[in-house]
Amino acid sequence: MTRISLSLAAAGLMSASLAQAGEVEVLHWWTSGGEAKAAAELKATMQKKGHTWKDFAVAGGGGDSAMTVLKSRVVSGNAPAAAQIKGPSIQEWAREGVLANMDDVAKAEKWDELLPKAIADGLKYKGNYVAAPVNVHRVNWLWANPEAFKKAGAKLPTSWDEFFVAAEALKKAGIIPVAHGGQNWQDFTTFESVALGVGGADFYKKALVQLDAGSLKSPTMLKVLDTFKKVKGYTDKNAPGRDWNLATAMVIKGEAGMQLMGDWAKGEFLAAGKVPGKDFACVAAPGTARSYTYNVDSFALFKLKSADNQKAQKDLAAAIMSPEFQEVFNLNKGSIPVRLNMKLDKFDECAKTSSADFVASSKAGSLVPSIAHGMSVPSAVEGAMKDVVSQFWNDDKMTSAQAMDKLVAAAKTK
Ligand code: BGC
16 A cells, blocks of 8 residues: 555545445355356456455256245345346246345446347336346257267267267267256256257247147147157166256266257366367257257346445446456356347357357347246246156156146146
8 A cells, every 4th residue: 555545544535435345145056167167257356346245155056946045035034135036037026025226237337228128128127127137048059079979970960850860879889878967957958959949939939938728739749748758768877866067077078978958068168178169069959050048147136224235236236247247257157248249259169159149049030038947937837847847757657648738737837
């Protein structure tokens, strides 16, 4: 410190800025290798602003455990400053009257101009911003190990027929064709990619966004369910209970050939020092190259009592949307910035493809929300549909027709 700043401090003139330092408690479920690196960037950003970071990490991919813990915290009147909440759940939480209005930050930072309108609308309740977005994840990806494919003499699939040809070849070469794990959101991640690839974007929208009964119960849905169940035959017997990042690790090591997973999987490949296009391949899930299943991670901001903590919370919201943060966070996370007009120079080919396909699919009407990741339907419907899909995946006696009837019933959950 210089003598001037020392004397200012002594005179108490610096206390105004010090008094603004607060604590931000942030609930998230980013605990795998790539996720944790991305979360660390958020922590560092807040610490640089002089605030105290209180980590509220609840392990469990997809966030189901995190949401259970969050509910009990909010019910007991002890909400964190921010929680990773997305899609229709933002509206559900806002209706409870527990979220804070971030309009002053959003206006000052020009969020309306910097976000695609459809995404901005989802972050608002009654016209006011109550959540801040960090990224866009694409869910309909297939990750592959090129060495394993070479060994098997297989080629990267672009359709579901080709997928099963590649899977057979990998199996014959003694490689587990499909790395899969054991939570219902992982089953549904595969299911929705099959639905998009087999049924197309219009079918996906009718069945899995509008919940149209005639599409949920249709020959196309039967084909989707048959195809989905066929994938299971190419997973290994240790899949039940496995976390998604351990499944990714199998592809990284070449024990497995492919994984159907959103691009948080890329964060794992990168954290393991792997290079896209060389050590691993990212291609659209079979049959979905012209479509895009999006999953936008966002933080809902809760009402807080302490003025210092409110200030820290607003700084968090502003920082999340800053170009610097959007870049460094998404480089680690595997996703792309949600902020429009960002330069992608530092991003790899997978991210560039994702960005181009996001824009193209948006124009073509084939940009669809992910159900598996909480972007599409009310949480009660989502939960009921996930249960059906996982029951079907795990129960070899359930037929596709039975699963279809259960899906129709699940879609009516109130
Ligand atoms: C989240 C990602 C996260 C993934 C696995 C998804 O629902 O959007 O940020 O990496 O779950 O935990």
